[in-house]
Amino acid sequence: MIYIMSDIHGQYNRFKNLLHQLNLQNEDKLYILGDVVDRGPHPMKILQYMMKHQNIIHIIGNHEVMALPNLKLLVPEISKDFLQGLSPEEYQNFAQWTLTGGTDTIQDFRKLPIEERRQIVEYIESFRPYGKETINGQEYWLVHAGLDEFSETKALEEYTVDELVWTRIDYEIPYFEDIIVVSGHTPTQKILGNSNPGFIFRANNHIAIDCGAAKQSGRLAAICLDTGAEYYAEV
Numbered sequence: 001m002i003y004i005m006s007d008i009h010g011q012y013n014r015f016k017n018l019l020h021q022l023n024l025q026n027e028d029k030l031y032i033l034g035d036v037v038d039r040g041p042h043p044m045k046i047l048q049y050m051m052k053h054q055n056i057i058h059i060i061g062n063h064e065v066m067a068l069p070n071l072k073l074l075v076p077e078i079s080k081d082f083l084q085g086l087s088p089e090e091y092q093n094f095a096q097w098t099l100t101g102g103t104d105t106i107q108d109f110r111k112l113p114i115e116e117r118r119q120i121v122e123y124i125e126s127f128r129p130y131g132k133e134t135i136n137g138q139e140y141w142l143v144h145a146g147l148d149e150f151s152e153t154k155a156l157e158e159y160t161v162d163e164l165v166w167t168r169i170d171y172e173i174p175y176f177e178d179i180i181v182v183s184g185h186t187p188t189q190k191i192l193g194n195s196n197p198g199f200i201f202r203a204n205n206h207i208a209i210d211c212g213a214a215k216q217s218g219r220l221a222a223i224c225l226d227t228g229a230e231y232y233a234e235v
């Protein structure tokens with residue numbers, strides 16, 4: 001079976017709750033479509049769990065894109081004058097990241113011994129830009145946010161990471177007639193005209209699975225592509 005989750009945002013309890021429901025077997029695969037970090041308290045426990053499980057496939061989100069260069073800077077012990085040692089560009093990236101939820105990630109990261117911090121950085125560096133699966137003859141493209149600079153003739157391999165992690169999909173318009181695009185990034189609470197906000201959205205050859213786990217009022221979702229079954233964790 002192939003399962004997909006997205007936008008866990010440091011919510012380790014919801015993650016464990018959902019894993020318990022999925023009861024993953026060694027031959028199953030779980031794709032996580034990015035934004036494991038930021039805005040929630042325990043991203044490191046989630047990443048360390050993912051690292052230990054070969055059948056969990058990590059796809060990059062915009063929050064990993066923002067976090068990675070900053071986490072690299074934070075691997076050594078941080079002194080009081082850390083910020084003064086940054087170049088203007090590094091400083092700007094750092095400030096931007098802390099404004100979009102990075103502070104939770106920093107606090108969690110700093111609790112780790114240096115060797116474990118290195119492992120986390122290496123693991124995030126290995127995140128893939130996208131996934132692709134064909135199940136029962138149906139092709140699925142798995143991306144964090146969508147397909148920016150879309151063209152029907154453009155192969156998935158041709159998209160840059162930035163094109164895959166930042167865009168906001170218009171879910172009323174299908175990308176393809178024959179390929180279903182699975183994405184996170186935009187909570188289904190924010191999809192215009194969605195009759196079931198906060199749950200998995202499926203229409204127009206889109207499956208949107210970010211159900212707003214970063215917020216107390218939201219939930220973490222998973223879908224099984226083989227059966228179509230949906231799973232939710234609210235606590």
Ligand SMILES: [Mn+2]
Pocket residue numbers: 035061062063144145165184185186
């Ligand atoms: Mn995102």
